[in-house]
Amino acid sequence: MVNAFSRQQLALLYQLQGSDLELLATHKQLQVIPRQIEQLQAGITKYRAVLTAKSAELGEAEKAQRARNAELEMNAVQREKYKAEQREVKTNEAYDALERQIEFLNQKDGEAEDAILELMEDSDLLKAELTELEAEVDREDKKTFEQTAELQQEQKALETQMTEKLAERKAFLTKIDKRLSEHYHRWFERQKTGFVALGENGTCGSCHIAIQPQTLKEAQKYEKPVYCSSCKRLLYVQPLSPDIPFP
Numbered sequence: 001m002v003n004a005f006s007r008q009q010l011a012l013l014y015q016l017q018g019s020d021l022e023l024l025a026t027h028k029q030l031q032v033i034p035r036q037i038e039q040l041q042a043g044i045t046k047y048r049a050v051l052t053a054k055s056a057e058l059g060e061a062e063k064a065q066r067a068r069n070a071e072l073e074m075n076a077v078q079r080e081k082y083k084a085e086q087r088e089v090k091t092n093e094a095y096d097a098l099e100r101q102i103e104f105l106n107q108k109d110g111e112a113e114d115a116i117l118e119l120m121e122d123s124d125l126l127k128a129e130l131t132e133l134e135a136e137v138d139r140e141d142k143k144t145f146e147q148t149a150e151l152q153q154e155q156k157a158l159e160t161q162m163t164e165k166l167a168e169r170k171a172f173l174t175k176i177d178k179r180l181s182e183h184y185h186r187w188f189e190r191q192k193t194g195f196v197a198l199g200e201n202g203t204c205g206s207c208h209i210a211i212q213p214q215t216l217k218e219a220q221k222y223e224k225p226v227y228c229s230s231c232k233r234l235l236y237v238q239p240l241s242p243d244i245p246f247p
């Protein structure tokens with residue numbers, strides 16, 4: 001381990017960490033996209049439900065109208081029957097009784113006609129609302145379709161990107177000392193955060209606690225792994241000489 005350890009190894013590990021954090025972010029994005037697509041679909045389903053309910057309302061109004069019209073037809077038949085009977089009756093009382101029945105039918109007709117007018121107004125209003133709603137659903141449909149396609153495209157691009165990065169990663173990993181990389185992977189699996197912390201201006205770049213002078217001196221030798229006493233991350237500190245590349 002001591003021999004395999006070097007500043008270059010730290011630099012490579014730090015580079016790997018950067019690309020792993022990107023991979024992690026891509027992975028998270030990929031998990032979010034299907035949920036976003038589901039939400040879009042749920043939105044349009046809700047719109048369609050409103051449209052269906054409004055259609056049903058119109059259907060009911062039209063059905064009620066038909067029932068009222070049937071009532072008028074039945075009344076007309078009944079009225080003719082009463083009139084025919086009136087021509088046959090022998091007494092005034094019987095004639096008057098039929099006349100009252102006819103008046104009652106006329107009154108019922110009036111009520112039915114009023115109801116029909118009201119129902120027609122309701123239907124007209126519903127039809128206008130439906131037309132507007134249908135246009136709105138069409139617009140939402142189109143928007144949802146476009147947004148879904150965009151998300152699917154993004155998903156595909158991210159998947160491709162991820163596959164490429166994973167292949168690159170596999171090749172890159174061969175440059176890193178096995179024990180060092182094992183340690184790194186154990187940390188990354190557990191914490192899902194970076195294992196290597198940059199040390200700049202005497203401070204741990206991860207937890208921002210000052211690095212003790214003795215620790216800093218040790219770390220600047222790059223001879224063995226030196227860890228932050230606070231967050232326990234592997235320290236990759238700024239070299240003493242500005243000629244040495246960092247990070």
Ligand SMILES: [Zn+2]
Binds near residue numbers: 197231
């Ligand atoms: Zn730290």
